[in-house]
Each structure stands twice: as C-alpha cells, then as structure tokens.
Amino acid sequence: MSNFETASQLFIRDGDFLNFTRQYDLSIPQPLVFQKHNFKVELLAAGILLLEPKSLITTTDIIISTGIHGDETAPIEMACQCIADIILGKQDITCRILFIIGNPIAMNTGERFIDENLNRLFSGHYRTIPTCYEGRRAETIELHVNAFFNQHSITQVEAPQTPNDAQRRQRYHYDLHTAIKGSKYEKFAVYPFREKGNWQSQQLQRLYALDIKTIIFGNAPTTTFSYFTANVFDANAFTVELGQLRPFGQNYGLDLTKINRGLRRLMAEKPLVLQPFDNKDFHLFQILCQITRRTKNFRFHIPADTKNFTSFPVGTLIAEDQDRQYITSLPNEAIVFPNMTVQIGHRAGLMVLPTTV
Numbered sequence: 001m002s003n004f005e006t007a008s009q010l011f012i013r014d015g016d017f018l019n020f021t022r023q024y025d026l027s028i029p030q031p032l033v034f035q036k037h038n039f040k041v042e043l044l045a046a047g048i049l050l051l052e053p054k055s056l057i058t059t060t061d062i063i064i065s066t067g068i069h070g071d072e073t074a075p076i077e078m079a080c081q082c083i084a085d086i087i088l089g090k091q092d093i094t095c096r097i098l099f100i101i102g103n104p105i106a107m108n109t110g111e112r113f114i115d116e117n118l119n120r121l122f123s124g125h126y127r128t129i130p131t132c133y134e135g136r137r138a139e140t141i142e143l144h145v146n147a148f149f150n151q152h153s154i155t156q157v158e159a160p161q162t163p164n165d166a167q168r169r170q171r172y173h174y175d176l177h178t179a180i181k182g183s184k185y186e187k188f189a190v191y192p193f194r195e196k197g198n199w200q201s202q203q204l205q206r207l208y209a210l211d212i213k214t215i216i217f218g219n220a221p222t223t224t225f226s227y228f229t230a231n232v233f234d235a236n237a238f239t240v241e242l243g244q245l246r247p248f249g250q251n252y253g254l255d256l257t258k259i260n261r262g263l264r265r266l267m268a269e270k271p272l273v274l275q276p277f278d279n280k281d282f283h284l285f286q287i288l289c290q291i292t293r294r295t296k297n298f299r300f301h302i303p304a305d306t307k308n309f310t311s312f313p314v315g316t317l318i319a320e321d322q323d324r325q326y327i328t329s330l331p332n333e334a335i336v337f338p339n340m341t342v343q344i345g346h347r348a349g350l351m352v353l354p355t356t357v
C-alpha cells in the first residue's frame with residue numbers, strides 16, 4: 001500500500017485533516033473521494049476539502065478558510081476538530097461546506113508565508129507578481145471556490161452563473177485569522193467593501209451571535225480572500241480575527257466557544273439566536289486611510305507593542321517615511337494591523353474611526 005493510501009485510510013477512519021495536510025502540504029498524488037454517513041467527502045487539493053450531503057437538497061454553501069497565513073494556528077485547530085467531528089458522525093451537516101487550509105507549506109514551517117502574503121493575491125492579483133508558491137496557491141483556491149459556488153468540478157467547462165442561482169442559494173465565507181498584535185477588542189471582523197451597496201444588519205447580528213462585536217467596514221476593493229468571495233460570488237464574506245496568534249498547541253488562552261458553536265449551528269442550519277440590531281452592542285469602525293510603507297526608512301513613532309484599536313490624541317505623529325509623516329487630525333483615530341516589517345509598497349497599518357450604521 002502506498003503512503004498516500006495509508007494516510008487516506010487513517011484520515012477516513014479518524015478524520016484528522018490537520019495531520020493529513022501536514023503530510024500532503026504541497027500536493028496530493030490523486031483526488032480522494034469517500035462516503036461517510038449521509039455525505040460525500042472529497043479531497044480536491046492539498047488542504048482543500050469538500051463535504052456534501054448526499055440525501056437532501058441543500059440551499060446553503062459555506063466556506064470556512066483558515067491558515068491563509070500559515071502561522072495562525074487557532075482557527076486551523078478549531079476547523080480541523082470540526083472536520084473530525086463531522087467525519088466521526090458527531091456533527092450534523094445539512095449544507096455544502098468547503099474547508100480550506102490556505103497555506104499548508106507555511107503552516108508546516110510555522111511562518112506567515114513563504115514568498116508572498118497570500119491574502120494580498122486574490123481577485124487575480126497573483127497574475128501581477130512573479131510566479132511563486134502563494135501565487136499558485138491563490139490561483140488554485142480561486143478555481144476551487146469558483147467550482148464550489150457554481151457546483152461543478154474544476155475540470156468541467158465553467159457554466160456561467162445566473163443571477164437566479166445566486167439568489168436561490170445562501171452563500172457564506174468566514175476567513176478565520178489570528179492577529180500578530182494584541183487587540184483592545186480581542187475578536188473583530190473586516191466586512192469587505194460591497195460594490196452593490198449596503199451592509200446587511202442581519203449579517204452583523206449573525207457576527208454578534210458568533211462573539212464578533214467589533215467590525216471594520218471596508219471602503220474599497222482589495223486583494224483579500226473575503227473581498228474576492230463577497231465581490232465575485234455575492235457571498236456573505238468576512239475576514240475574522242479571533243485573537244493573538246500562537247503556535248500549535250498553545251492556544252489554550254483563546255476562548256473560541258461561541259464562534260465554534262455558532263459555525264456548527266450554521267452548518268446544520270440550526271437557527272442562531274439573533275438580538276435586534278443596535279449600534280450600542282458593537283464597536284463599528286470606518287477606514288480613514290491606509291499607511292503604506294513606501295521606503296526602507298519607514299518607521300513608526302508608536303510603541304512596538306501598540307494594540308489594535310489603540311486611539312491617539314489629535315496631533316500624534318504615528319509614522320514617518322522619508323519626507324512624509326502621518327499625524328492624527330481627528331478625535332478617536334485608532335490604528336489596526338500596525339506592522340513595520342512589511343515589504344515596500346505594502347500596508348503597514350490602517351487608521352480607523354468609530355462609526356455607526
């Protein structure tokens with residue numbers, strides 16, 4: 001028996017997708033398809049697993065992606081435990097679900113990425129950079145997401161998607177991360193900019209039920225994974241930050257009970273208990289501007305351990321880059337994702353302002 005067959009049999013028996021993906025992180029020698037209980041399991045590529053109920057008509061498609069940054073382990077552990085419970089018959093599913101471990105190679109080396117930040121390569125942006133692992137990975141993920149939402153195999157000719165299809169099916173995408181920095185609000189989500197208009201307050205209520213009460217509203221198209229699924233497939237898609245990143249096995253301080261329970265209820269189409277929407281229940285932020293690292297001389301004037309959503313008095317020098325300075329000019333300006341080690345031309349931080357909807 002080949003190593004792949006042995007690993008496959010263990011996966012079919014135990015449902016340990018993390019262990020399986022650790023062994024087959026770059027590619028799989030052949031697709032793996034099996035039936036379990038009342039659903040079909042299909043390993044489509046390294047780290048990409050499709051689960052489809054067999055005996056009922058589904059109306060909901062859910063993508064749970066983790067490890068888009070390879071070292072963000074807590075969401076990977078949570079999703080893989082969920083996969084194991086589904087395969088062992090402990091967790092019902094009545095929806096089609098695509099589980100994605102985004103960057104298995106970087107996961108195995110404990111790094112954010114190998115060559116490029118994967119979450120800057122979606123919506124075809126991978127075509128604009130020299131060929132690299134993350135570029136190929138973004139292309140592979142996009143192909144499988146397209147096939148998933150359009151319900152065909154990637155080897156079939158792409159069927160054009162009709163508006164009716166999109167209206168008929170509920171589409172969700174939760175792209176789960178953990179943040180490099182600590183945060184004033186531990187869990188938060190980025191609600192991608194929507195070309196077609198409005199934020200849906202019902203989606204905010206759902207996030208609240210998942211223990212996500214701090215939301216940043218995107219203000220422009222981006223190259224993130226959640227913007228891709230929101231924009232191309234009209235999915236209810238979010239980048240969700242669940243706390244501070246830790247290595248595998250060291251996430252015991254992070255309480256993921258509510259999001260874990262909520263996502264599992266979503267998969268089984270059990271209703272979430274939704275509170276009426278009230279701005280007062282949330283910390284809502286609009287994006288004021290992005291701070292971009294333009295030269296090698298870029299530096300922050302705020303402490304290295306500044307937490308996400310720290311606000312500053314008007315007139316505070318935040319960052320300096322050659323002859324440019326960023327100085328706060330509005331009350332309650334706060335910073336998110338400060339990271340001075342990014343490549344030149346990339347985002348070193350986001351300035352946000354409290355808002356209401």
Ligand SMILES: [Zn+2]
Nearest residue numbers: 069072177178
């Ligand atoms: Zn991340």
